[in-house]
Amino acid sequence: MSATTTTALPGQKPPGARATRARSKRDGLTRRDARDGLILVAPTLLVVVVMVFLPLAWSFVIAFQKLRLVNIGSQGLFEAFTFENFALVLGSKELWSSLWITVLFTAGSVIGSVVVGLIAALALRKPFRGRTFIRASMLLPYIAPVVAVTFVWRIMLNPSFGIVNSVGRDLLGWTDPIPFLTQKEGMLGILGAQIPVPTALLTVIAFQIWRFFPFAFLFIMARMESLPAEIEEAALVDGTTPWQKFIHVVLPQLLPVMSVLVILRTIWTFNEFDSVFLLTGGAAGTGVASIRVYELLTVQQNVGAASAQSLVLAALLVVALGVYAAILKKSGSRFE
């Protein structure tokens, strides 16, 4: 915090009257700093509060009101309170099925993107010619516009002229094209057994991993570059194999950044809308929670229920993150 106070330590006091003058100037500065700080942060705070937190608070109120889209703005802020929206949302079968889909979607996408990000970071750890270019290329899925990349995926996976199905038929001997984005459940033959798989959901998860592994890769890579070399040199002298070195030396040092990544990605994936909406429109068993909110809002035009549903989801997310943080804390203290 206060670098300004540390320099005013008694030990560094210059002699004579100049010192008292300097000190009083300094005390005045600290007080003025506090005031300046508030002045500087005020506009930022104002915009974020007005554009993010007031709407949030209002949504909270709306969740307890009977409000249709057409009446929004004309209805009083504090009228017609009811628990009907929550009764409707919690009582509907769709909530629980969409919640289950969201949990699968989030778990698959988050674990997948962090694991692939870790593998990519490990593979690119040693410097070689062209590494910078390869690293930049691997970030492309993350920085590219979501509308454009979902379109490419849709066309690549198209059953009639998409490259995936045409290669699958020409080279891999698929008899029928696979409707990746429109099939709710397909049969996968493994060793003669027919196993049902949620085709569209898996495809959307694969897309999500593709789009967000670069994010994990970027942060794991940055952490790796700052790992102290001594520990690994010592491990090398002790004759560890690469696998032992990874498990006992490298991975433990990466766990903190990876757990932060899991938290961030979980929050964002749980609330993801764009990818799913643009790939499948929420059809074929991919109706994740935010798609449900969008439908409540635009199709049913029931603003109250949409808000109530978002609140329920945000609450569940907070609980899940709390449990995760508690587990981390426990295992962290055991490690140390």
Place this chain on the structure above:
Amino acid sequence: MTTPVRTRLTSDSIQRAVLKIARPMTIVVLLIVCLLPFWYMFVLSMRPIEQLLRDPSRLWLTFDELSLTSYLKVLLPTSEGGQGFGTFIANSGFVAAGSVLLALALAIPGAYAIARLPFFGRRQISVLFLAAYLFPSIIIAIPLFAVFTRIGLRGSLVGLILVYAAQTIPVAIYMLRNYLESVPVSVEEAGLMDGLTRFGVMRRISLRLSLPSIIATGLFVFMIAWNEFLFALLFLVDRPAQWTVSLGLSRLSGAVEVPATVLMAGSVVLTLPIVILFFATERLLTGGLTAGAEKG
């Protein structure tokens, strides 16, 4: 005595041999997976649709089939039979640039205050900003939609700029703060002692030294604003003249009789500015994003 050493050595050498093959293979596979969709996008945008239907698994271009008609179809104004993407590009550019300016104008002083000045509630503010990301943005959109409709901002690009700036400020503050904290306090002290005011120090010393981080943050905001889809969809969908490229492209697929090649040309138009910007500034951008992550 020799046996344990030998088994260890062999398992070690096996692992090293596997790694020697697995590492380049992993890199090649990842690279293909990352780049192929973009290459496919580009190839399709240059091929006529009949060629695509006849030979869908070809991934290269031949000279005689090269055509720019898809691009013409996308870029020409609607009055000339195109899709009017020229206007969309101008709209997106305006929104993205406006968001960058507004977000930076607000985030720079805020980040400086949080990094340096001991004001009341300083710690809580960072937490508060991050809490904004806990909720799906669609829930924020509902009341904004209502208010913006009321005050006539909903169909306008200025309304969108406000939303994007507000949404990117927390990230911008996070990126800038990490960098500003690394500016040595002693340099600022010297400025203060030489009679500069706090604002003078901020403007003449700290911000000059943090220029790389400011540029990186600006680029990041630009990309987010250029790529954004949901708010554009909710606020602008009934105003085709105000559409951004993302929104215009997403509406194309809903329209009948738009061939895949035209969709891909539109995707290239949307993606290319971002890719160029990214490759030109990759080091600056990734450095700015991960500043502070090294500490773990």
